[in-house]
Amino acid sequence: MRxxxxxxxxxxxxxxxASLALSGRAFGQRRGGRAIIVGAGVAGLACAADIQRAxxxxxxxxxxxEIGGRARxxxxxxxxxxxxxxxxxxxxxxxxxxxxxxxxxxxxxxxxYDNRQIYGESGGLLDRRALNRLDEMETRxxxxxxxxxxxxxxxxxRIRPRGVLDNRLFRLMRLDAFSxxxxxxxxxxxxTELEHExxxxxxNLSRCFWTEGEELSxxxxxxxxxxxxxxxxMAHGLDVxxxxxxxxxxxxxxxxxxxxxxxxxxADAVVVTVPLGVLRENIIRFTPDLPxxxxxxxxxxxxxxxxxxxxxxxxxxxxxxxxxxxxxxxxRGAWAEWVNLSAYGQGPIxxxxxxxxxxxxxxxxxxxxxxxxxxxxxxxxxxxxxxxxVATQITRWSRDPHAYGSYSFPAENTxxxxxxxxxxxxxxxxxxxxxxxxxxxxxxxxxxxQSGRAAANAVVER
Ligand SMILES: Cc1cc2nc3c(=O)[nH]c(=O)nc-3n(C[C@H](O)[C@H](O)[C@H](O)COP(=O)(O)OP(=O)(O)OC[C@H]3O[C@@H](n4cnc5c(N)ncnc54)[C@H](O)[C@@H]3O)c2cc1C
Numbered sequence: 001m002r003x004x005x006x007x008x009x010x011x012x013x014x015x016x017x018a019s020l021a022l023s024g025r026a027f028g029q030r031r032g033g034r035a036i037i038v039g040a041g042v043a044g045l046a047c048a049a050d051i052q053r054a055x056x057x058x059x060x061x062x063x064x065x066e067i068g069g070r071a072r073x074x075x076x077x078x079x080x081x082x083x084x085x086x087x088x089x090x091x092x093x094x095x096x097x098x099x100x101x102x103x104x105x106x107x108x109x110x111x112x113y114d115n116r117q118i119y120g121e122s123g124g125l126l127d128r129r130a131l132n133r134l135d136e137m138e139t140r141x142x143x144x145x146x147x148x149x150x151x152x153x154x155x156x157x158r159i160r161p162r163g164v165l166d167n168r169l170f171r172l173m174r175l176d177a178f179s180x181x182x183x184x185x186x187x188x189x190x191x192t193e194l195e196h197e198x199x200x201x202x203x204n205l206s207r208c209f210w211t212e213g214e215e216l217s218x219x220x221x222x223x224x225x226x227x228x229x230x231x232x233x234m235a236h237g238l239d240v241x242x243x244x245x246x247x248x249x250x251x252x253x254x255x256x257x258x259x260x261x262x263x264x265x266x267a268d269a270v271v272v273t274v275p276l277g278v279l280r281e282n283i284i285r286f287t288p289d290l291p292x293x294x295x296x297x298x299x300x301x302x303x304x305x306x307x308x309x310x311x312x313x314x315x316x317x318x319x320x321x322x323x324x325x326x327x328x329x330x331x332r333g334a335w336a337e338w339v340n341l342s343a344y345g346q347g348p349i350x351x352x353x354x355x356x357x358x359x360x361x362x363x364x365x366x367x368x369x370x371x372x373x374x375x376x377x378x379x380x381x382x383x384x385x386x387x388x389x390v391a392t393q394i395t396r397w398s399r400d401p402h403a404y405g406s407y408s409f410p411a412e413n414t415x416x417x418x419x420x421x422x423x424x425x426x427x428x429x430x431x432x433x434x435x436x437x438x439x440x441x442x443x444x445x446x447x448x449x450q451s452g453r454a455a456a457n458a459v460v461e462r
Contacts, residue, residue: 035459036061036258036265038246038284039273041069042097042445043433043452045234047271050456052238059267060238061260063245063402066228067235070275070403070435071445073228074393080347081226082310084395085406086445087339087351089223091216097230097446101223104233108221109344116324119381121184126328130185137173137189144169148211157208157416164412165205184328191333191355192326198409198443199304201333201356209410213447214440222344246274250287251429269429269459273452276422276436277303277404290426297421301436302411304443305398307359309352309374311389316348318382325350327381333358335377350378363396370394407443408436423451428462431455 033056037048040062052058070085089098089108101108118126118134126134173186190202198205223230248259249270258265274284279298289295318325318340325338333356341349352374354362362370371392379386397406410418423437433455434448441447 032056033268034058034266036256036267036270037273038249038258038270039063039069039434040067040231040235040240040242041273041434041448042071042231042234043435043448043455044069044271044273045231045238045240046449046452047273047433047456047459048238048240048452049234050453051271051459054456054460056268056460058239059265060235060240061244061246061258061265062240062242065243067240067242068228068231070397070406071227071231073226075226075228076393077312077391080312080349081228082349082351082393083223083227084308084310084393085397086227087222088220090220090441090444090446092218092221093216095216095218095446096449098221100234100449101227101230104230105225106227106230107224109224111220111222111323113220113324115322115343116326117319117322118326119328121328121330123380133182134185134189137186138193140173141169141189141193145211148208161206161208161415162413163207164203165207165210169202184330187332188326188328188336191336195333195355196306196337196353198302199306199355199359199406200302200409200411204302204356204409204411206410206412206414209414209416212410212439213442216441216446224344224346246284248285248287249430251427256429269431269462271431271433271452271455271459273432273434273448273455275303275403275405275434276301276408277398278402281404286426286430293421294424294426297415297418300411300413300415300418301422302409302414303398303405304356304407304409305359305363306353306355306406307362307395307397308393309354309370309395310393311350311352311371311374311378312391313348313350314387314390316342317386318350325381327377329377331358335374338378352377360398363399367392367394409443425458425462431459 035051035056035058037044037058037060040060044060048058048060072085073081074084075081088111089095089101092098120126194202245261246258247261250257256267256270258270280303320342323340323343325340327336329336333354335352335354337353339351341351375388397403419437419439419442423432425431433451435443438447438451
């Protein structure tokens with residue numbers, strides 16, 4: 001879930017090669033030949049559709065038994081689809097995902113992040129004074145974000161990009177004050193504003209590029225009805241082959257040879273859209289090896305984790321209207337944010353979020369243990385009489401062998417051009433796309449989609 005957009009974020013890579021690629025040039029000529037797309041997520045399907053439209057043959061090879069990737073709807077509850085990956089369109093204005101969602105028949109429900117209740121550690125709602133203190137801290141964070149060094153292209157970050165936010169932010173938020181209550185308020189804010197957005201503890205964020213990306217205006221909206229319908233719409237008319245794990249990509253002057261778990265495919269070009277986590281794990285062997293600059297970029301960007309714990313109850317035993325429930329806690333980052341799906345007309349369902357090291361820690365527990373921890377947190381807010389859920393669904397994205405994480409983040413060694421180096425094609429044969437290659441909107445659906453379209457453009461015009 002991403003909502004740092006409420007902070008003043010600016011484009012930090014204006015004029016980059018990638019933004020040129022994302023400018024949406026119309027296709028020039030129609031072109032023959034064949035392209036293979038690795039991965040049937042938002043980036044891969046958008047890419048495949050554009051290349052096919054330009055006149056090339058296209059095949060999409062997908063490791064999973066279904067399309068969608070990190071846009072992943074569970075239909076385990078037959079009457080109620082739930083999203084295990086992305087849920088929101090971030091920024092409704094000029095957002096191609098919004099258009100696709102509408103064309104696919106999905107409903108969009110505007111989200112008001114201020115429509116929330118915040119509970120203190122002892123259980124009750126925070127009083128006005130405590131809320132004011134949180135607001136003051138948030139204002140300081142917003143100001144700091146607006147002046148972050150990465151926002152100035154000519155800044156020291158070109159010369160000395162390495163390093164993490166760490167103590168600067170800690171001091172700025174005045175978290176090193178003696179008051180434990182103050183410290184917890186600050187950590188809560190950093191957790192729900194930054195750590196959920198990037199999927200990592202704030203200490204791991206690049207001091208230069210933690211405000212990377214561009215915010216679309218128009219507010220956010222939750223996608224309702226099943227994002228899988230949007231993915232089916234995108235895949236319509238495409239040759240998508242499921243359960244095909246790509247293990248090798250060889251290329252030379254004559255073309256590309258793609259090796260899967262069940263054979264080989266030849267093409268003129270390949271577009272790799274697998275998540276950064278998969279590239280990190282070296283599941284695909286590239287021959288010749290990827291250039292050093294790209295390998296370095298793969299290591300220099302971070303892979304974050306955001307997990308969901310979705311609890312369905314027999315009846316609703318909490319307030320109906322707030323869209324979010326937050327909780328201050330002594331356990332850093334634990335169960336600090338819940339989305340109230342009943343406020344979106346989805347019945348008595350609560351969706352809890354955990355990010356970064358607490359999310360990774362939780363992944364070692366089984367469902368029963370995880371739900372017990374979740375219920376302890378919820379009963380602290382809504383009272384001990386809150387009944388157990390009737391059904392649960394829990395994600396563990398860092399253990400997903402086709403993702404190894406939720407999305408990319410700017411880490412200690414990230415450089416101003418890391419995402420561009422990840423994107424750069426190799427010998428005009430091997431192209432890259434996916435959320436981690438997006439400079440404008442990494443970690444989002446629309447960033448992934450635009451990257452797929454940009455890669456299609458590059459393949460057709462190569
Ligand atoms: C919990 C969570 C919440 C999120 N919330 C939001 C949100 O609210 N709004 C938003 O805009 N974004 C959100 N995101 C981010 C968004 O889901 C992603 O940015 C986007 O879906 C990425 O699309 P992609 O095409 O780049 O990658 P993917 O969707 O991961 O597609 C890559 C595909 O490659 C396949 N693959 C992997 N390895 C191989 C292989 N070896 N061979 C063949 N195929 C392979 C994968 O199975 C996958 O289908 C969220 C993500 C998560 C995990």
